[in-house]
Amino acid sequence: MSENEIGLREARTQLGEIANRAHLTGQVTYLMRNGRRIAAVVPVNRVAKEPTMTITVTDLAQELNVSRDDVLALADQLTTLDSSEDVVDSEDRFEVTLTAEAAAVIRDQLRNA
Secondary structure, X not given: OOOOEEXXXXXXXXXXXXXXXXXXXXXXXXEEEOOEEEEEEOOHHHXXXXXXXXXXXXXXXXXXXXXXXXXXXXXXXXOOOOOOOOEEOOOOOEEOEEEHHHHHHHHHHHHOO
């Protein structure tokens, strides 16, 4: 198991500490059963409050301090990309919105790169 993975039995005894790390440092901790990830403890700001929550590619790139092209490259690989709501940003460029789920996958991939 990696540093951010913990077995369910051990997680039960450390839940307060795991929750604090998620809240204070943004750490994602994966809960394991039989060597497989079955759930995760994540900071609350990374969880969609509504199923329709979206973020623009530009906003996500700014949040992660990466280029817009880096985010678009990963977004193109996702089948969960939701570009049904297109918007125009402040520079009058075509913009793509991502579902909260797609944005979470991209965040994980870019943070762990």
